[in-house]
Amino acid sequence: MLNFLARRTLTLIPLFFGITLISFAVIHLAPGSPIDVLADLNPKMTAEAKQRLVTYYGLDKPLHVRYWQWLHRFVALDFGVSFSADRRAVMDKIRESLPITITINVLSLLLILMIAVPIGAYSASHPYSTFDKFLTVFVYVGFAVPTFWLALLVLILFSVQLEWLPISGLTSLDYAKLSLSGKIWDLTSHLILPVLLSAFSGLAGLSRYMRGSMLEVMRQEYITAARSKGLSEAQVIYKHALRNALLPVVTILGLSVPGLIGGSVIFEQIFGIPGMGRLFYTGVMSRDYPLVMGILTIGAFLTLLGNLLADVSYAFVDPRIRRGGRA
């Protein structure tokens, strides 16, 4: 088992550096450069001034030299300094946004699970019933409706008309002066709409998957056996079918782990949330190479880690994989 783990990990290392190399090359292929923001159509920028900036950012060096420098810093876990005017460490910027995005994503994923599993299970146990059809329409509406439009509608209803919830941001102006419970409510009230909406838009995938998986299980012989034993329908469904139907769903959940750090640009834009989506987007638009590389690298790392964990857990349950097919 250890041998297997070591082998898998070793193969991931070149893969990881391959990803960073390709990412580095690709982001430099896009037209434009970080100094464009300062230099494009700016009457105050002479050719010499532009040249000074190019040198300052090290853009005059060939690509492989720059990648080597980046790698050099990276092995010391230093993502460098952002090219934007604030000159802050890339790591600081990511550290500010990451907890916000992870919180929202985890909450909405939990919410999706809590709703999608019962929906899927119900739909599968009552296929083609009116309520099943209703649920199908409901989740597809969530999937299909443009989120920015829906977000604005709920903002108008809950925040402007009813004045129940705040509109944008994560905290109120006087957050620092609130008591602990006040702070918790303040944060919660700011998170309700973004979390609800992102859960609504993500409901379709998981609930349909759940329904499919459950229908599949319901056709199995052991369900027939359970029924023939005289178990009640509820026992059959919730004890025997549901558990087995959940397995593939859990796999899907595992695959969504890297997605937890990726924020949605649209949600963050509408609700004014300083998360990873906008950080990455503005980084790309202003050709902030260190920042973009930083986020891509973390994403690559998490994806590979997710894959490794999946492999390991498969190996754990299936000896054929563990022995590398030599059994």
Place this chain on the structure above:
Amino acid sequence: MKARFFLFLFLSLYGCGERERAETREIGAKPPAVSREPAYGDTVIEGSIGDATNLIPMLASDSASHSISGLIINGLLKYDKDVKLVGDLAESWEVGQGGLQIVFKLRRNVRWHDGHPFTARDVLFGFQTIINPNTPTAYAEDFRQVKKAEALDDYTFRVTYEKPFAPALSSWGNLVVLPKHLLEGKDITKSELARRPIGTGPYRFREWISRDRVILEANPDFFEGRPYIDRYVVRVIPDLATMFLELKAGGLDLMGLTPMQYKRQTSDAFFEKNFRKYRYLANAYTYLGYNLLEPKFQDKRVRQGLSHAIDKEEIIKVVLLGLGVPATGPYKPGLWFYNPNVKKYPYDPSKALALLKEAGWEDRDGDGLLDKNGQPFEFTVITNEGNALRLRTAVIIQERLKKIGIRMKIRVIEWSAFINEFIDKKNFEATILGWTTGFEPDPYDIWHSSKTGKKELNFITYKNAEVDELLEAGRRIFDQEKRTAIYRRFQEILAEEQPYTFLYVPEALPMVHARIHGIEPSPLGISYNFDRWYVPEGLQKYGRLAISP
């Protein structure tokens, strides 16, 4: 998106106007009848679509950073309500030796927010920092013209130029004033002042939550007197629709409206009662520029004809919902150097056709398109992706030109490719773009024939000997009357030659909560006297703030 946003601000250091026409209007709620006496206290919250990046002015290039640092950090000079340069940290100044030397007398008893006294050495230090090649700034050029800068004593600062350079005067704003005692011997790019600035201005820095909000508080020791508003907050809300809802729900006191919001969404009783709307001409104009290396655009009659064929009023009505004025040249109306009496090009298709015919373009083969030497009149206009106003403008022009027999194609290109592959390489026939303008008239880099190289700003390759002479003279003379004459003549020539069809000057449309008083609109906009804004006692929403002296 961000790049375009920056672009607008970048070009902001040269200028525009005409005094006889005060362009700012105010509509909406009348101030209520309670006491209108100025009072201390309350908070003003402004919405911004982008976060500030760096609060050291010379290192920032976005408008969000500059508008915040402008409240914290003073310059030597500033513009007053009538767009005249007046002293800020400088008490007075003198231009001597035929414009080669400027001597600034500085205010005494000014202190940095940390209590350290402000002296001429801080200005000298700022100057040395901005011309240091290791300082990544976009603003060094004006200061590189300086031959020598000296702090003669604590309160006298003298600069000597190689050649007289009139635009230099306005450059002595807050770009070059730095607290020497906090920065000396340190790398400015790593200074914590970028995120916790220390200045001499009416507001002190309080807190900055990245990409969320910046909070400033009144400086009780401000040398022109403590500002009335206790606290100023900028909230970052990247979406304009959300920002508008936030304003409506009371979370914001001030935001810039879109023409649609101004015209259609803010005229009901609620807004009439709670807000006041302002409009003034923005420091920007949009134009259709012709590549003068293209043979078909080299004849000025063709360009004049095209200008007559385009209905600017229609563009303003449709694209800006009427919230703008036709541009007649490279300056906005309302400033001293603006020339209102230049040749204008009202919409007149028959005149357009006559001018084009003179230039040899007419529909000889009856296919509905003008032609010359067997070639139909067709060209492609390029513009950048993401600017809906420019695209709509292009579509309207396309329709108008089609009516007189010119086929115009429109191509929209992503910003970086647009600049690098098309504009910089002069690889275009015509383009719709905008320039931002300022309060200094010198547009040397855009119109002088020496600036037609690759990646330079005279990318339409306009060359006119008289314009060259005027632009050279204009930047060497300090006398305002003489400069006025020079730049008025310059506008006459551009109006006659139409290297651009100048399209429109849009209006800025801020809306402010009605409890806020003391706003005096000027061609500068409304926020230039923010430290004199106030909320009368009975109307304060957030109350007083405990501010330590």
